Structures are given as structure tokens and as C-alpha cells.
Amino acid sequence: MPRSGPRHPRAGVCGVIFHSDPGSEYMAAPFQACVKGLGLMQSASTRGPEYNAHMESFFHSLKAELTRGVHFRSARELRGQLRGYIRYYNLVRMHSALEYHSPLAFERQAA
Numbered sequence: 001m002p003r004s005g006p007r008h009p010r011a012g013v014c015g016v017i018f019h020s021d022p023g024s025e026y027m028a029a030p031f032q033a034c035v036k037g038l039g040l041m042q043s044a045s046t047r048g049p050e051y052n053a054h055m056e057s058f059f060h061s062l063k064a065e066l067t068r069g070v071h072f073r074s075a076r077e078l079r080g081q082l083r084g085y086i087r088y089y090n091l092v093r094m095h096s097a098l099e100y101h102s103p104l105a106f107e108r109q110a111a
Contacts, residue, residue: 019055
């Protein structure tokens with residue numbers, strides 16, 4: 001049975017949000033239908049105040065540290081690299097906004 005809870009929400013149940021930039025590929029009807037079909041809500045940044053600043057920061061880091069200039073041989077390779085990066089980002093990478101702790105360490109400290 002799949003795990004659920006704050007770290008493993010079930011699609012459509014916990015208000016899971018997919019955030020992207022407002023690029024044409026993310027605003028296209030087929031992509032939006034796919035997101036909706038997975039039970040997710042879509043969020044996209046807009047010009048002006050950054051209401052999604054944390055996600056914007058994450059995607060900036062992801063692009064700068066993992067994908068910029070890299071050509072992945074397959075979707076499988078990309079998924080593996082993304083899993084590893086997200087693990088690193090949450091468990092190891094220090095964030096200045098979190099007093100130079102990883103998100104997990106900061107969360108544990110606050111609990």
C-alpha cells in the first residue's frame with residue numbers, strides 16, 4: 001500500500017500543487033489536462049510580485065545545479081538524476097533562508 005501523509009500525499013486528496021513557469025508548454029491544453037488527470041492543481045508564476053518565491057528559487061537551483069547544459073540520454077536517466085537532486089536539496093543542501101540548514105534539518109529543529 002502506498003504511503004500517505006505530509007511527505008507522501010495522495011494525488012487530489014491533499015491539494016498537491018504542480019508549479020511551473022508560465023511557458024507555452026505548461027499552458028498548453030494537453031499538458032494542463034494531464035496535470036488535472038493526475039488530480040493535481042497547477043500553479044504558474046506571473047509577472048509582478050513573486051507569490052511562489054520558494055518554488056522559483058527551487059527551480060532556479062535545479063536548472064543551475066543539475067540541468068543547465070546537460071543532455072540526458074533517456075527519460076529514465078533524467079528521472080534518476082531528479083530524484084537524487086531532490087533528495088540532496090531537501091536533506092543535504094544548506095539554504096541561507098533556513099539559517100544555513102537543509103530543509104529537513106530546519107524542520108526537525110523547529111519541531
